[in-house]
Amino acid sequence: MITVDMRDRKPIYEQLIDNIRTLAVQGHLKPDEHLPSVRQLAAELAINPNTIQKAYAELERQNVIYALPGRGNFISPDIGAVARQEKERQLRALAAQITLAKNVGAQKDEIRTLLDAAYDDTTR
Amino acid sequence: MITVDMRDRKPIYEQLIDNIRTLAVQGHLKPDEHLPSVRQLAAELAINPNTIQKAYAELERQNVIYALPGRGNFISPDIGAVARQEKERQLRALAAQITLAKNVGAQKDEIRTLLDAAYDDTTR
DNA sequence: TAACTGTACTAACACAAATAGTACAGATAA
DNA sequence: TTATCTGTACTATTTGTGTTAGTACAGTTA
Numbered sequence: 330m331i332t333v334d335m336r337d338r339k340p341i342y343e344q345l346i347d348n349i350r351t352l353a354v355q356g357h358l359k360p361d362e363h364l365p366s367v368r369q370l371a372a373e374l375a376i377n378p379n380t381i382q383k384a385y386a387e388l389e390r391q392n393v394i395y396a397l398p399g400r401g402n403f404i405s406p407d408i409g410a411v412a413r414q415e416k417e418r419q420l421r422a423l424a425a426q427i428t429l430a431k432n433v434g435a436q437k438d439e440i441r442t443l444l445d446a447a448y449d450d451t452t453r
Numbered sequence: 454m455i456t457v458d459m460r461d462r463k464p465i466y467e468q469l470i471d472n473i474r475t476l477a478v479q480g481h482l483k484p485d486e487h488l489p490s491v492r493q494l495a496a497e498l499a500i501n502p503n504t505i506q507k508a509y510a511e512l513e514r515q516n517v518i519y520a521l522p523g524r525g526n527f528i529s530p531d532i533g534a535v536a537r538q539e540k541e542r543q544l545r546a547l548a549a550q551i552t553l554a555k556n557v558g559a560q561k562d563e564i565r566t567l568l569d570a571a572y573d574d575t576t577r
Numbered sequence: 578t579a580a581c582t583g584t585a586c587t588a589a590c591a592c593a594a595a596t597a598g599t600a601c602a603g604a605t606a607a
Numbered sequence: 608t609t610a611t612c613t614g615t616a617c618t619a620t621t622t623g624t625g626t627t628a629g630t631a632c633a634g635t636t637a
Contacts, residue, residue, distance in 0.1 A: 340594060354557050366613060377596045382615075398614045399603035412558065419554040420563065426550045427571045430543040433478050434536060437572045439544065444568070447551045448561045464625060490582060501627045506584075522583045523634035 331365070333374055341376055345384035350393050353404050354412040364394060364402040455489070457498055465500055469508035474517050477528050478536040488518060488526040 331352070333344045352358045364370075367385065371378040385402050388394045393411050396402050405411065430440065455476070457468050476482045488494075491509060495502040509526050512518045517535050520526050529535065554564060 342594080351557065367615090368613085379597085380595060383594095385614090396614060397604085399605080399612085401604095401613060416554070416557045416559055419550070419557050420559055420567065423547075423550045423554045423559075423564065424567045424571065426543070426547045427567060430540070430547045431571055433475065433539045433543050435540055435544055435547070437568065440547065440568055441565075443544065443548045443551060444561065444564055447548065447555055466625080491584090492582085503628085504626060507625095509583090520583060521635090523581085523636085525582060525635095 331370065331374070333376065342380050342384040342387070345381065346387050346391075349384070349388055350391065350411065350415065353393055353408050354415050358404045360404050360406040360408055362404045364404065366401055455494065455498070457500065466504050466508040466511070469505065470511050470515075473508070473512055474515065474535065474539065477517055477532050478539050482528045484528050484530040484532055486528045488528065490525055 331345065331348055333341050333348075335341075337344060339347075349358070349364070358364075364385075365373065367378050367381045371381045374381075385394065385396065389396055389402075391411065392405050393408070394402050395405055427440065455469070455472055457465050457472075459465075461468060463471075473482070473488070482488075488509075489497065491502050491505045495505045498505075509518065509520065513520055513526075515535065516529050517532070518526050519529055551564065
């Protein structure tokens, strides 16, 4: 489900980009699946169509989706490449966050505990 | 050393808050140590005194520093409590980032490798 | 006394995000 | 063909936040 949080400091169009990219990478949106039209999604989320268009344009630039003028926007068939890039991106962000935690006194064991909790409590 | 990055999207006053809080928590700024005056730091960093004042006011609210009108701003003597809060804050952020990485396909082993690298390559 | 200090204002400016509105061409179903 | 979708491209305006500019006042210190 595509959502936005108006209270979030992150701009709406960036929320949409990250949200839809993640849904596509996780497989919740299938390759060639038809996305809501610019006007329809704007109506659903009660935001301006221009904001949706801005997000869709950036998603197309990132090869997450492709547009067929007059027909609509669709999930890219080769979403796999995007998925690999996104994984690397999140791992880099994670490495940075580990450094931040370490710098304020976090012990390796404490982080290992977080890691175990994230991977043991849920599926896989 | 207190610095700011004008290219960073994060507001200057927030950069100052995080920067000084981290320096204090890490012990690079000692309890009761005298901070640069609002006007002096503004001159050094080539930014407006109001921006420094905004950061100092928030740091005082967070008990990172205390102000003596007419004398200056000083690092809080009980910075330990702040350090504990900050550590918890970073661990929560880390847990969230682990979840993000996991959701885009990161394997536990990959994260463990990052963790080892962060703690083995440097001191401690 | 002079020169610092923190603090409290108001006003203006700059920038990005978001909105509002219009327009046009391609696609599609009636 | 017509009506109604679709993406796309504009301009203008509004809004909110961060930042700057300037002034003022009281406390501190050499």
